[in-house]
Amino acid sequence: MRLYDTARQAVVPFEPGEGVLIYTCGITPYDATHLGHASTFITYDVLQRRLIDRGHSVKCVRNVTDVDDPLFAKARELGVHYLDLAAGEEARFERDLEALNALPVHSTPRASSAIADIRGFIGMVLDRGFAYEAGGSVYFDVTKFPSFGTVSNYSEERMLDYARERGGNVDDPNKRHPLDFVLWHPSLPDEPSWDAMWGAGRPGWHIECSALALRELGTTIDLHGGGSDLIFPHHECERAQSEAATGEPFVKHWMHVAMVYMDGHKMSKSLGNLVFVDALRKEWDPRAIRLGIIEHHYRREWEWEDTLMPRNAGRLAAWLACSHEESGVVDDVRAALDDDLDTPGALALIDEAAAKGLGVHEAMQLLGVHL
Ligand SMILES: [Zn+2]
Structure with a gap:
């Protein structure tokens, strides 16, 4: 790693x-x-x-x-x-x-x-x-x-x-x-x-x-x-x-x-430009919130945008539709994570497998997206 x-x-x-x-x-x-x-x-x-x-x-x-x-x-x-x-x-x-x-x-x-x-x-x-x-x-x-x-x-x-x-x-x-x-x-x-x-x-x-x-x-x-x-x-x-x-x-x-x-500034309590997790949870599946976070690489700053949650709710639905037996994508996901925790790369691999209708169950588990 x-x-x-x-x-x-x-x-x-x-x-x-x-x-x-x-x-x-x-x-x-x-x-x-x-x-x-x-x-x-x-x-x-x-x-x-x-x-x-x-x-x-x-x-x-x-x-x-x-x-x-x-x-x-x-x-x-x-x-x-x-x-x-x-x-x-x-x-x-x-x-x-x-x-x-x-x-x-x-x-x-x-x-x-x-x-x-x-x-x-x-x-x-x-x-x-x-x-x-x-x-x-x-x-x-x-x-x-x-x-x-x-x-x-x-x-x-x-x-x-x-x-x-x-x-x-x-x-x-x-x-x-x-x-x-x-x-x-x-x-x-x-x-x-x-x-x-x-x-x-x-x-x-x-x-x-x-x-x-x-x-x-x-x-x-x-x-x-x-x-x-x-x-x-x-x-x-x-x-x-x-x-x-x-x-x-x-x-x-x-x-x-x-x-x-958010709005061009670091999310911080002192500026008040915050998106609270408990507010998001009222509207969205927490698994989609998790995906919305890890679709960004941890070393890159990112900006909150309103399209984040709908996009990741859609992604979650696509994955859940393919949450049957594993097709082998999990080893590629492991390799992505071992490469400086490349979560965007891991998500792209699972998106691709799911788009082909291949099973992604194990890869989802590895990312902490449970059924
Ligand atoms: Zn400390």
Whole structure:
């Protein structure tokens, strides 16, 4: 199997052992699941299915970021406890993914379950000299980690631009370098706060995933995933602090899923240009939604269009009419998936077989389109 690796910037062999350790950055549960989320997690579901089909056992961990600024802001707005809001939205997300026939993952740990792990992890980074305390916060010192920037391959200028755009507080006067990032910081008065030897507060944005990956999967994982908007700063920072803490390689293969657009902009909660999965489910067969997602290659950005669902409902009907005994297309579909998870290629093969009236049952199963 070959997959594109973000860090190496090339399609390279993905050759894990029998057991495959995968970590994907999950949601911040403060609103319903939109098509962008679904696209990310259905991509990893197709990967997981093909790995199982190839004889691997797969341990996939997908965290829930229930300690985070946007969740606190939404809870404040609604006047509810942030953990109640998170629990409700997490349950909706799980229902949506289940409806889209996503396989269960090994675990879905919450950030709020990991505060002790996070404090221990920060202690490891401090002990090894990669972090410093200032003004009640703990910062990672990027100047001590020369390979900072080798996940994203971004220039320092571009990293600074993204840090500025994505909440990196580059002008924080406590920082020694503008790209240094927070491991721990004091909480605002109405935010949750936990005791720590360097001052009460809460974890920074990135440390949760490093601590959870270590706790759930160990020091080195085979594949780390998430949306492409997480490449920097999130994944760059995760890698730096994980390798600083353990001294071991963190991730063998970085795989990112491109963003979904609507009206020319990335689908995002902050812009409000969203297509929600639960709204689509009211109108369309969830199998057609799944097909609508995977008819795009995971590395290419795509734009929502109104023709997407009718087209894929038609495709589903054509496949279901041919869901009798397998005609042999499944091996070609396997080959397409092994070629950088070429789902559009796989769909085209099945479309072609179905157009000839050939059976496509096994190939549908492989893509998670069940009868
Ligand atoms: Zn993460």
